[in-house]
Amino acid sequence: MEWIERAPAKINLTLDVLFKRDDQYHELEMIMSSVDLADHLTFTPLVENKIEVYTNKAFLPVDRRNHVYQIIKLVKEKYGIKEGMLVEIEKMIPVAAGLGGGSTDAAATLRALNQLWSLELSTKELIDLGMLVGTDVPYSITGGTAFVSGRGEKVRPIRSLPPCWIVLAKPRISVSTKTVFRSLEADKLNYEPKSRIVEKAIEEGDYKQMVTNLSNALEAVTFERHPQLKQLSDRMLRYGMDGVTMSGSGPTIIGFSQNYSRARRVYNSLRGFCEEVYIVRTLK
Numbered sequence: 001m002e003w004i005e006r007a008p009a010k011i012n013l014t015l016d017v018l019f020k021r022d023d024q025y026h027e028l029e030m031i032m033s034s035v036d037l038a039d040h041l042t043f044t045p046l047v048e049n050k051i052e053v054y055t056n057k058a059f060l061p062v063d064r065r066n067h068v069y070q071i072i073k074l075v076k077e078k079y080g081i082k083e084g085m086l087v088e089i090e091k092m093i094p095v096a097a098g099l100g101g102g103s104t105d106a107a108a109t110l111r112a113l114n115q116l117w118s119l120e121l122s123t124k125e126l127i128d129l130g131m132l133v134g135t136d137v138p139y140s141i142t143g144g145t146a147f148v149s150g151r152g153e154k155v156r157p158i159r160s161l162p163p164c165w166i167v168l169a170k171p172r173i174s175v176s177t178k179t180v181f182r183s184l185e186a187d188k189l190n191y192e193p194k195s196r197i198v199e200k201a202i203e204e205g206d207y208k209q210m211v212t213n214l215s216n217a218l219e220a221v222t223f224e225r226h227p228q229l230k231q232l233s234d235r236m237l238r239y240g241m242d243g244v245t246m247s248g249s250g251p252t253i254i255g256f257s258q259n260y261s262r263a264r265r266v267y268n269s270l271r272g273f274c275e276e277v278y279i280v281r282t283l284k
């Protein structure tokens with residue numbers, strides 16, 4: 001029997017860094033939303049006790065460095081499962097982009113294993129397991145639009161975004177999340193947290209308030225290291241996007257518009273300039 005899961009990408013409308021914690025992680029507040037750009041994962045249970053992962057992207061590791069492999073191994077060990085699993089990942093989400101690709105694949109794997117191995121795990125148990133693999137996994141278990149806080153384990157669903165088009169532009173730059181956080185001097189940030197303001201705007205269906213308060217504390221580090229990201233962000237605003245910000249630790253820059261032709265114009269003008277460009281909508 002085969003089981004298929006869709007694993008949508010996420011965007012950050014906000015990413016506030018509140019402070020650095022004693023465990024070296026940063027306390028965050030974020031508004032995240034799932035979008036209709038997704039990986040597709042096909043699961044086939046095996047009688048043999050082994051884990052096999054395949055993907056259409058040759059550069060992605062398929063061994064214990066892959067988040068999907070890690071989740072299966074964790075679940076097998078924790079629940080003493082002797083059967084195996086074969087997973088084929090059709091990767092559509094750009095990798096290392098700030099769009100949560102590895103985390104959403106891990107979350108999709110948790111959902112699939114819960115069904116295929118009849119584990120009957122609660123959302124809390126899924127979140128605790130997911131957290132062992134990555135910060136964005138707990139959010140990705142349910143997805144949608146949410147206020148996410150703590151290290152990423154506290155997920156509170158909120159209303160869907162007002163209808164809009166979102167242009168995702170990923171330049172050919174690679175950023176390491178770890179290095180970005182390490183370079184951040186959280187106590188010296190001259191930065192006003194925006195997640196609660198954006199949450200209120202979304203709850204009130206106030207598109208204008210939402211797009212004028214998009215923000216990401218990690219831009220300070222990433223834009224300094226890669227000035228072309230600031231240029232890209234300015235360019236998207238100049239081309240007519242209503243609001244622009246960076247997603248996650250970057251490098252993807254996201255722009256919002258309620259007007260499809262305008263979003264399409266921006267999309268066309270960025271192709272060739274960026275490695276990958278998409279127009280997406282949020283999922284309900």
Ligand SMILES: C[C@@](CO)(OP(=O)(O)O)[C@H](O)COP(=O)(O)OP(=O)(O)OC[C@H]1O[C@@H](n2ccc(N)nc2=O)[C@H](O)[C@@H]1O
Nearest residue numbers: 024025026098099100134135136151177178181248249250
């Ligand atoms: C920045 C965010 C925001 O959604 O997104 P992405 O850029 O990955 O999309 C996430 O917090 C990234 O999550 P993820 O990519 O799973 O990172 P993790 O493996 O958990 O952490 C990588 C490293 O980032 C730092 N880190 C991460 C989360 C956090 N709250 N504080 C931190 O300081 C830690 O140094 C950690 O070792």
Ligand SMILES: Nc1ncnc2c1ncn2[C@@H]1O[C@H](COP(=O)(O)OP(=O)(O)O)[C@@H](O)[C@H]1O
Nearest residue numbers: 065066067095096097098099100101102103105
């Ligand atoms: N299933 C997976 N999909 C994408 N990346 C993965 C996966 N498993 C492990 N990785 C590794 O995770 C790192 C971050 O990738 P990704 O999750 O796409 O980035 P981000 O967290 O910035 O959205 C990459 O270095 C990649 O090799």
